[in-house]
Structure formats: structure tokens, C-alpha cells
Amino acid sequence: xxxxxxxxxxxxxxxxxxxxxxxxxxxxxxxxxxxxxxxxxxxxxxxxxxxxxxxxxxxxxxxxxxxxxxxxxxxxxxxxxxxxxxxxxxxxxxxxxxxxxxxxxxxxxxxxxxxxxxxxxxxxxxxxxxxxxxxxxxxxxxxxxxxxxxxxxxxxxxxxxxxxxxxxxxxxxxxxxxxxxxxxxxxxxxxxxxxxxxxxxxxxxxxxxxxxxxxxxxxxxxxxxxxxxxxxxxxxxxxxxxxxxxxxxxxxxxxxxxxxxxxxxxxxxxxxxxxxxxxxxxxxxxxxxxxxxxxxxxxxxxxxxxxxxxxxxxxxxxxxxxxxxxxxxxxxxxxxxxxxxxxxxxxxxxxxxxxxxxxxxxxxxxxxxx
Numbered sequence: 387x388x389x390x391x392x393x394x395x396x397x398x399x400x401x402x403x404x405x406x407x408x409x410x411x412x413x414x415x416x417x418x419x420x421x422x423x424x425x426x427x428x429x430x431x432x433x434x435x436x437x438x439x440x441x442x443x444x445x446x447x448x449x450x451x452x453x454x455x456x457x458x459x460x461x462x463x464x465x466x467x468x469x470x471x472x473x474x475x476x477x478x479x480x481x482x483x484x485x486x487x488x489x490x491x492x493x494x495x496x497x498x499x500x501x502x503x504x505x506x507x508x509x510x511x512x513x514x515x516x517x518x519x520x521x522x523x524x525x526x527x528x529x530x531x532x533x534x535x536x537x538x539x540x541x542x543x544x545x546x547x548x549x550x551x552x553x554x555x556x557x558x559x560x561x562x563x564x565x566x567x568x569x570x571x572x573x574x575x576x577x578x579x580x581x582x583x584x585x586x587x588x589x590x591x592x593x594x595x596x597x598x599x600x601x602x603x604x605x606x607x608x609x610x611x612x613x614x615x616x617x618x619x620x621x622x623x624x625x626x627x628x629x630x631x632x633x634x635x636x637x638x639x640x641x642x643x644x645x646x647x648x649x650x651x652x653x654x655x656x657x658x659x660x661x662x663x664x665x666x667x668x669x670x671x672x673x674x675x676x677x678x679x680x681x682x683x684x685x686x687x688x689x690x691x692x693x694x695x696x697x698x699x700x701x702x703x704x705x706x707x708x709x710x711x712x713x714x715x716x717x718x719x720x721x722x723x724x725x726x727x728x729x730x731x732x733x734x735x736x737x738x739x740x741x742x743x744x745x746x747x748x749x750x751x752x753x754x755x756x
Contacts, residue, residue, distance in 0.1 A: 613673030664721030
């Protein structure tokens with residue numbers, strides 16, 4: 387998790403603009419749409435308790451893939467072996483290469499390294515860095531998208547910040563791919579860099595993709611922590627609650643008690659700049675990481691995670707991303723700048739921004755919706 391000091395460092399380079407980064411990998415499109423027959427029978431279906439819905443078909447498959455044999459433990463171990471992987475260092479470059487390969491193995495439609503942005507170095511100057519972006523294309527509205535993300539960089543050992551969440555995002559992509567089903571809209575899986583230095587990677591992504599943000603259905607972020615998901619922080623937006631609850635109203639996740647949502651807007655994760663842009667955004671609320679004495683997935687002496695709990699979280703992420711992308715209507719609308727500013731005041735996020743030194747960037751339009 388980033389510190390206040392690193393946010394000041396982020397402001398120091400706020401005047402640069404995001405530049406495209408060449409694609410590191412492209413893979414062949416998936417097989418033809420397997421939902422054509424279902425779409426013809428019920429073109430307005432959404433994720434609901436209706437047994438004919440795409441989610442009713444997808445959810446059991448996503449959960450089975452997530453809770454069954456997978457590469458989650460191996461990916462987690464590989465990421466732990468790459469700590470420290472601070473943005474702008476060779477460790478992060480190796481982690482980025484891992485992410486491209488892991489997403490490709492997960493079966494996504496395409497994966498790339500993009501959004502070149504500057505990161506200040508301790509020795510002076512800056513390094514150019516990138517985010518890793520994978521996509522599963524939607525069957526009806528591929529230009530609209532749900533973003534499921536976490537940060538890839540880390541400066542300290544241990545899975546909780548943020549190896550567990552990075553590995554979880556890759557696993558969610560794999561689980562959705564294995565269903566053989568496509569949601570209405572696209573799902574983008576993003577591993578951001580620069581989080582520890584002031585959310586620089588997600589800020590760069592927002593700038594580079596600002597023209598597309600009207601088509602962003604929702605942004606779902608998994609940040610620090612490795613405990614089970616209990617609900618989501620809704621960033622002060624009451625209008626997100628019904629759609630989030632609906633996503634988990636379909637078997638088998640309807641009995642998982644994932645309804646402990648909150649309306650706070652903490653300045654601590656990569657949903658921040660999407661919130662400032664008025665995009666509906668969710669931040670996972672999680673229990674404290676638990677140890678599992680029976681977990682033998684890791685072959686070293688480091689503290690063991692609750693691997694079953696992490697698989698549970700991957701299932702939650704996959705189910706939610708598919709549900710939000712499948713909805714017949716968007717989760718909620720994008721807010722105007724005036725509405726965002728009112729939200730900042732209502733949630734107290736404006737005070738957090740002033741304390742952290744980011745309020746000035748909002749005031750002059752350097753950060754947030756123009």
C-alpha cells in the first residue's frame with residue numbers, strides 16, 4: 387500500500403502524458419460464440435435467479451474451476467520469489483514478463499504491456515514502466531467493459547501486498563475462460579504498476595483510456611490483504627448496491643454471505659483515479675489473512691496462506707466480473723465532475739486528499755474528470 391510521501395512523488399511527475407507501449411503478446415481469438423442460441427431465445431436476459439440466464443450457467447463453472455486444481459499456488463509462489471519488485475526495477479520487469487505469460491496461459495483473447503509512464507527513482511531521474519492488460523472480448527458489446535484489477539508491484543516480502551491479489555486476477559481470467567461462455571461486454575484484467583509510488587499505474591491507465599471511460603461499466607479492485615472477501619467498498623455510491631447484490635444472488639454463490647458492503651471511499655488503492663473520473667468502482671473488503679497449517683502448496687518455510695480462502699476470492703472475482711459484464715443495463719452511470727466533487731465532500735475523501743497532498747492536482751484538473 388502506498389504512503390503519503392509517495393503521493394508527493396507522484397505529483398512531482400504529474401505533467402507527463404501516458405504513451406502507448408508496444409504489445410508484448412497477442413493470442414488467437416477464442417472459439418465462436420457459444421451463447422448464440424441462448425441469446426436468440428432471451429436477448430434481454432441478465433444475471434438473476436432466472437435459470438435461463440447466462441450467469442446461472444456460468445457461475446457453477448467459474449466456482450468449480452476456481453475451487454478445483456489450478457495454477458494459483460504456483461503463480462503465488464513465483465510472485466513471492468520476485469519480491470522486491472518495486473516499479474522501475476528489474477524485479478518488476480520480471481514480474482511483468484510473468485504476468486504476460488500467465489495471462490496467455492489462462493486463455494484470454496489478448497494480452498499486452500501498455501501505458502508507458504514515468505516512475506521517479508531513488509537515485510534520481512525516472513524509469514519508464516507499464517501496466518499489463520488482458521482481455522476477454524464480449525459477445526454483444528465488446529466496446530463496453532468491466533475492469534478487474536490489482537497492483538503488481540511490491541516492495542516487501544509476503545503475499546498480502548500484493549502477490550495474492552495479482553495471482554487472483556490471473557486465476558479469475560482463467561476461470562471465466564474455462565466456462566466456454568462469453569458475457570455481453572468485455573472484461574479487462576489489469577495488473578497495475580506504480581501503486582507503491584502513488585497509484586501511478588492506474589492514474590496512467592485512466593489518462594490513456596479517458597476517451598473510453600463512458601463505456602466503463604465498473605472497475606473492481608483487489609488491493610492489499612489475502613483474507614476472504616466479505617463484500618465491497620462502494621465509494622460512497624448507494625446506487626451500486628442493488629447490482630452488486632444481484633451479482634451474488636445466483637447459485638452457488640448466493641449462500642456465500644458476500645453482502646457486507648460499505649460506503650466509504652478510502653484513498654489507498656487503484657480504484658482512486660477511476661472514482662475521480664466518476665466511473666462506478668468497487669474495492670474488495672477482506673478478512674484478515676489466515677494461516678492454514680494444512681497448506682503444503684509452498685515448499686519453503688514462509689508463512690502459509692489460507693489457499694482455500696484465496697481460491698474462494700478468485701471465484702468471487704470471476705463471478706462478479708462476469709455478472710457485471712452480462713447485465714442487460716449498466717451497473718450505474720458515470721458521474722459528472724460536479725457530482726464527483728460532491729461525493730468527495732460527502733465521504734470525507736476530500737480531507738484525505740488534502741492530507742495526502744493530492745487535492746491540488748484535483749483542483750487544477752491534473753487528476754480527475756475534466
